[in-house]
Amino acid sequence: MKRIGVFTSGGDSPGMNACIRAVVRASIYHGIEVYGIHRGYKGMVKGEIYKMDSHSASNIIQKGGTILRSARSKEFMTPEGRKQAYEQLQQHGIEGLVAIGGDGTFTGANIFYEEYGIPTVGAPGTIDNDLYGTDFTIGYDTAVNTALDAIDKIRDTADSHDRVFFIEVMGRDSGYIAIPCAIGGGAEIVMIPETETSIEYVVDTLRTGWNRSKTSFIVIVAEGDDAGNANEIAAKVQHELPHMDARVTILGHVQRGGSPTAADRMLASQMGVACVEGLLQGRKCEMAGIINRELVYTPFIDTITKDKLINPQFLKLVDILSV
Amino acid sequence: MKRIGVFTSGGDSPGMNACIRAVVRASIYHGIEVYGIHRGYKGMVKGEIYKMDSHSASNIIQKGGTILRSARSKEFMTPEGRKQAYEQLQQHGIEGLVAIGGDGTFTGANIFYEEYGIPTVGAPGTIDNDLYGTDFTIGYDTAVNTALDAIDKIRDTADSHDRVFFIEVMGRDSGYIAIPCAIGGGAEIVMIPETETSIEYVVDTLRTGWNRSKTSFIVIVAEGDDAGNANEIAAKVQHELPHMDARVTILGHVQRGGSPTAADRMLASQMGVACVEGLLQGRKCEMAGIINRELVYTPFIDTITKDKLINPQFLKLVDILSV
Amino acid sequence: MKRIGVFTSGGDSPGMNACIRAVVRASIYHGIEVYGIHRGYKGMVKGEIYKMDSHSASNIIQKGGTILRSARSKEFMTPEGRKQAYEQLQQHGIEGLVAIGGDGTFTGANIFYEEYGIPTVGAPGTIDNDLYGTDFTIGYDTAVNTALDAIDKIRDTADSHDRVFFIEVMGRDSGYIAIPCAIGGGAEIVMIPETETSIEYVVDTLRTGWNRSKTSFIVIVAEGDDAGNANEIAAKVQHELPHMDARVTILGHVQRGGSPTAADRMLASQMGVACVEGLLQGRKCEMAGIINRELVYTPFIDTITKDKLINPQFLKLVDILSV
Amino acid sequence: MKRIGVFTSGGDSPGMNACIRAVVRASIYHGIEVYGIHRGYKGMVKGEIYKMDSHSASNIIQKGGTILRSARSKEFMTPEGRKQAYEQLQQHGIEGLVAIGGDGTFTGANIFYEEYGIPTVGAPGTIDNDLYGTDFTIGYDTAVNTALDAIDKIRDTADSHDRVFFIEVMGRDSGYIAIPCAIGGGAEIVMIPETETSIEYVVDTLRTGWNRSKTSFIVIVAEGDDAGNANEIAAKVQHELPHMDARVTILGHVQRGGSPTAADRMLASQMGVACVEGLLQGRKCEMAGIINRELVYTPFIDTITKDKLINPQFLKLVDILSV
Structure with a gap:
């Protein structure tokens, strides 16, 4: 793999920029090229794809939102749209993708891989934290x-x-x-x-x-x-x-919104590096995550279909503390 | 004047505690006693009145809200309620009041003075800033x-x-x-x-x-x-x-809510001292304020009836800057 | 066990108050009495010991520092000092202790238990995080x-x-x-x-x-x-x-200093409850902690003598990201 | 005047970016072109001069530091350096300057005007506030x-x-x-x-x-x-x-550092507009400022030589409040 693309998709969350930065820096570190795809799948279909270098990721680690922007794409939900997206990636020589988002994002990536064989490794980017395969999501x-x-x-x-x-x-x-x-x-x-x-x-x-x-x-x-x-x-x-x-x-x-906390910057940085290294290891359709402080990769299909349950102890804690 | 009372009334605003602290400290500095009246006029009617010392105002300058609490009082709007309030003050030997609040608060103080001769000096405590007699209000x-x-x-x-x-x-x-x-x-x-x-x-x-x-x-x-x-x-x-x-x-x-900014702590501190010193100077039914960085006292009646206009330049500024 | 004491010791850390609050509320929840010991071992020797109720822990969860204060105690390092501390506890009927602090604190508690049989369960309260037996310390x-x-x-x-x-x-x-x-x-x-x-x-x-x-x-x-x-x-x-x-x-x-983050308030709340419940379970000379999101208790001796190593991956991460 | 330059000089202060933004927007509003000069006088000498449009000032109002950077320039202190700076401005067709900085900055602008007739209007950009001609400086x-x-x-x-x-x-x-x-x-x-x-x-x-x-x-x-x-x-x-x-x-x-407060963003925005409008009014060697909430222009020479005294009341306030 010589060239990858990175994009953010779904609702934005604080730390997405720190993750983008890590993807860019890890790509450079491992000697591959990286392109930023704007507005998620929407921009992939339309070809809003731009080369990134070390400098494009400077001074963004502390910023809320996502410099690559995010959007919903109806086109990508259609076979024609995905075909167009594939052609755009082909045209730019992009062989693998890093998707920062949630289960909707990963569902799209799964279908795209089945149809066109472009592998995606995902980072859990959502404030909601209800994503199976990681203790915490970026932005939570x-x-x-x-x-x-x-x-x-x-x-x-x-x-x-x-x-x-x-x-x-x-x-x-x-x-x-x-x-x-x-x-x-x-x-x-x-x-x-x-x-x-x-x-x-x-x-x-x-x-x-x-x-x-x-x-x-x-x-x-x-x-x-x-x-x-x-x-x-x-x-x-x-x-x-x-x-x-x-x-x-x-x-x-x-x-x-807002500047990400230390924990979110740490998590986002680890996830960005893990996505790039996951692609280089030949992973496809998997999400990086941290479980019990260890890096794990979970198949997209599990992140989409499995539930992550809340610790019931916490509800008891509310009761005890409000005595 | 040997003993005064202080209370907060109307919507709370950040800096009220800094103002209470200044009232307490200025009282001690000038050798008079100070009592805290809880829940504004409501507590005055009910006699929720407690002696304060230097320590009661420690470590509150940075706190939002008001340690004296605030409330609306229907009783104080009636002659009976005000009579009761007067008796409570009499019982505690309170000869003057510092009221931290807005125009509703000052309206009540005006009537109370006319009926019972208890002088009040007010501090402008409201986030809204639309109070005649001061450039800025505490909390704004x-x-x-x-x-x-x-x-x-x-x-x-x-x-x-x-x-x-x-x-x-x-x-x-x-x-x-x-x-x-x-x-x-x-x-x-x-x-x-x-x-x-x-x-x-x-x-x-x-x-x-x-x-x-x-x-x-x-x-x-x-x-x-x-x-x-x-x-x-x-x-x-x-x-x-x-x-x-x-x-x-x-x-x-x-x-x-929230911890008051430096400007609000400064203003609140100045106002608290000015209220105590105003009472000692024999002022009655006046609000302390800062206009053009000078301390001024404005009759309650003016703060209630006069309008403070917004600088029209600021609207033009919005236009210019959104070009 | 009918009555316990709680104290903070060593350098203060944000979240100590949230932990004190949880100790107080958990005690009430479990039907036991709780006393606050001021200034750590120093106040224990001197008898600065006061009953706490639900209200004494109100509105402190968000505060930095420790309302129980902290101090170093030379007296407690001597047999005479510890004897005095024991007598003070006896006098107040205190049968168990919750110590919020670091390894110095736990060393003292260990000796105290050997000499006088008063059990202590500890909460990891230090910003440094280098304490064996928990992934994170309160304040870190x-x-x-x-x-x-x-x-x-x-x-x-x-x-x-x-x-x-x-x-x-x-x-x-x-x-x-x-x-x-x-x-x-x-x-x-x-x-x-x-x-x-x-x-x-x-x-x-x-x-x-x-x-x-x-x-x-x-x-x-x-x-x-x-x-x-x-x-x-x-x-x-x-x-x-x-x-x-x-x-x-x-x-x-x-x-x-500063108001504790959400993670520190959560950890501190869990630890406070775990300390009280640990004492009720008959634990002695153990520190509560969270490892891999599970509550664990670790003997004080291990928290004092064992090292908690930094993840070497993190150093590599600094290198990759500064490309 | 058809084209102006803007630069920041001396120690950076929060709000400088908000001021740059206002200079850019006010220039567009008034139909003139604006160039950003990087690194203050140093970049002026070296010709680090770039055209700015509305977009170059987007999303910077909340940022600390200065996107135009700042530096000290030994060259500009020499006649040769100033000659070079003048030639650079000539080459870019720049007829007037907006300088955001303090008295050192304004001293240079004064000399430059005497030698080459390029007018400068200044904005008070320093955290120290000890600048005659304005109640408050940007960043204070x-x-x-x-x-x-x-x-x-x-x-x-x-x-x-x-x-x-x-x-x-x-x-x-x-x-x-x-x-x-x-x-x-x-x-x-x-x-x-x-x-x-x-x-x-x-x-x-x-x-x-x-x-x-x-x-x-x-x-x-x-x-x-x-x-x-x-x-x-x-x-x-x-x-x-x-x-x-x-x-x-x-x-x-x-x-x-840090994101500027509301007051600094307001002041910086007003000052940026006032600098552009001052140049268009034919002002030269004057600093814009706000005194008693009114816009004023003060000759650079006064800002450099006159003292702005601290209100002695404030020292008394410290005494009263620490009773």
Whole structure:
């Protein structure tokens, strides 16, 4: 393998740039050429492909977002689109790909390999952390710290006004972000998609606290919770507890941005190098990851189909700590 | 005057604790006693009044929120409530008050003085900055920096995905927070209550940018804008520009919390000392403030009835900088 | 066991308060009483021992430092001192101890158990991370992020002025802090106690970079490096490369403070609960830790005598990434 | 005037990039061309001059340092060097200059104008704030907040260990940075070049506090204080008070970097526009500034020769607040 391409795909996450940098530097270190593909599969189809050198990756390790940009591509979902993408890669002499993204990205890479034999090694780039094959995904630690920083600020005002705050954090399918936000943010309750949390339980817990003269509360809600979104839950609780002053904050897209934490820069750097070295070892359709501090490669198909479960101890921890 | 009380009232703002600390320390410095009144007028009515010493104000200068807490009080709006408040103060021997809050707080203090002759000197404690009688209010600088920090993060993801972000910042009646967020956040458009901004203008500006191949945009919306809230505005714009990917983030209560900036700690410290010294000089029903770096006292009635206008140059600046 | 004591000892680290909070809450959860011992062994000897309730641990999870304070105690190193400490504990009815600290702390606890039979379970509280028996210590992640934040700022000015910066981070005996600072900070060279790095190597690397028209460099130096401290190293390098503009920054004690990161709050919370539960299980002279995301207890003697080695892959990573 | 050049010179300061951006955008807005001159006068002599467009100033408003870099130039101090610089400007058709820097920068611009008639309008770009002709300089607010953030962290550890910390902040000739650090950082003493502070006073103040059972102290030292640097002062104090545990932290170059605060972005944006508009109005050898929230232009000669005095009220404030 003499020439590879790198791209970011799906929702951006902090540390993607650190990963791109590592891919570029590892390529140079191992004597191969590297091209940046802009806007993910969309740019692959359209041929937005540019040579990168050591300098193109300078001074980006600390930046949020992705300098290669990201996008969804309807064309790549069609056989014609993938054919075009293949021709673009051929034209640039690209023999292997590094994909930084999540399971949607890897699904595309799998199909592409079956059709055209271009191998892809992936890096887990998503803030959600619900990706089988790695303990942590690139951007997760930063997203949690960003959310926690906001929660600390909200607690200042919650305490000052004796209020109940329902804070919605990201996590459409999982509580990976919500759990450390709840434990680290000193929340009384956490509501996540993996477990059922009834409105009755929330109402009872708040009422009990109130009766013990606790006057401010924080409830962390993962956006995909089965009881509804934070606004809906707050409205129901407020209805039951009209004497309390319930407020809602939806943290939203701030959780995707910002300078990556040390842990995310470390992980992203390791993953970038591992992707390049994986391609050079002849790997195809595998994602690099760190499990128990060891580098592992997991077939894309497993990252897509297998579930990564949350440690149930953490839910117990929320209960103990909110005594 | 031998003994004074201090309280915080209305929405909390970062720097209130630094101001409380300065009130306590200045009291000790000038040889008078100081009592903390909890939960504003509510606690005054109920007698939640506690002696403070140098130590009670230790290690709070950097904290968000208010250790004295804040609340709204319906009782204080009634003659009976104020009578009770007066009796509580009498009982504790409190002869003067320092009120840290906004115009609602000062309105109450004015009436209270007329009825019972207890003088109050106020410190401008609100993140909104729309208070006549001071260039800046305590908490404003912190709120703007907090919002800007969030906007920086959102721009990371906006740039990575070619999106239009509508970001709603605080400001029910004014664009004081929105303006520096727009200028400092590199926004293309700012929408504030003080000026009319039509949806047509927004659509035109975005379309023009798009046609010049600009692909990501930030629009800052003050919550009180006449064109609607950020969700409504975004929906209207999205309808006109269906090819763009519009997203909304409402920053909300994070803007109230957090450790105060250097400027807010300085201002809060100066104001706290000025309130105590104002009381000792025999002032009553006046708010301390800084205008052109000089300490001034402004009658409460002026802070309540007069408008503080935004510098129109700043709106032009947004235009120039988004070229 | 009906009543336990908790104390912090040795250098403070961010997350100690989160751990204290977890000890308090877990005690209440499990129906036992908990006393805070101030200033470590010093306060134990002197009897600075106070009952804690749920409220004493409120609103401290986000605070740096330790509300129980820390100190060195010469008295506790003497048999008389330990006798006095034992009598104090007896007097307060304390049957077991939670010690948050490092190997010096655990050495004392071991001796104390042999002499008086008071069991101690420890939590790894040190920013240095060089403690056998846990993947990470409480405060380490925060210290690294604090250092990295400073390094990011220094790189701004290094790049603007074409300078070589020698940045000294904490680590008297190990490169645990230096390594992620180097990888995450985009440094060209890292100098740690575990490996020999000659001045010649530094000079050669910088000269080679310079000749490839690279004009700004960052060298991370662990304070305990064998080649000297950052000032000494910089002077030697400057002597060999007089045309370069070498500067030194010693980060110092800022690395000990600050609000703990999410990872440190999580770890501290888990450790605090594990210490209390460990005591209730009858453990003595063991430290709680997390290895490969599982809770483990390690005898104090092992934490004191065994080495925790740095992953040699990380040094290679610095080389690859600075290509 | 059809074409201007912009450069940064002297020590870099946060907000210089925001100012460059404003210069570029204002030039486009007013229909003139703008060239970036790299490395200040050094690059002007060597002809490191490149055309800038709207895009070259994209996404830099939040960045520390200066994308145009800065340097000292010995050549520009000679008539031959200035001749060469003039020829370079001629060659590029540059008729006016915007200089972002401090008094050294403006001195050079003055001489250059006298010799070659090229007008310069300056923006106050220095963290030190001791520049006559503006209330605040670009970068000052950020530097103070960065220092304060570090001081907050150090106070965590000072409080935990009952220590006296001597913290050295920037300020070779003035206490502008030291003063808000002391007031905002809750310091007991501040030592600045403008006033004499004897070691005896420091020793007395600490001893008095100690005797009132205060056990941790913070002393802020401006680097240019007449009593010596922080290390020297600490050694002398430690000698007199051997029972106290004195520590030193020198904040150093971190104070120059980092993302600019809202206030610095606002100021930098206003200054950049004012420089371009000043040139278009025919100004020469003047610095733009903000005094009492109004835009003013001050002759370079005044900015160089006149002193800007510190408000003596602030020193009294330190005394009152450390009661």
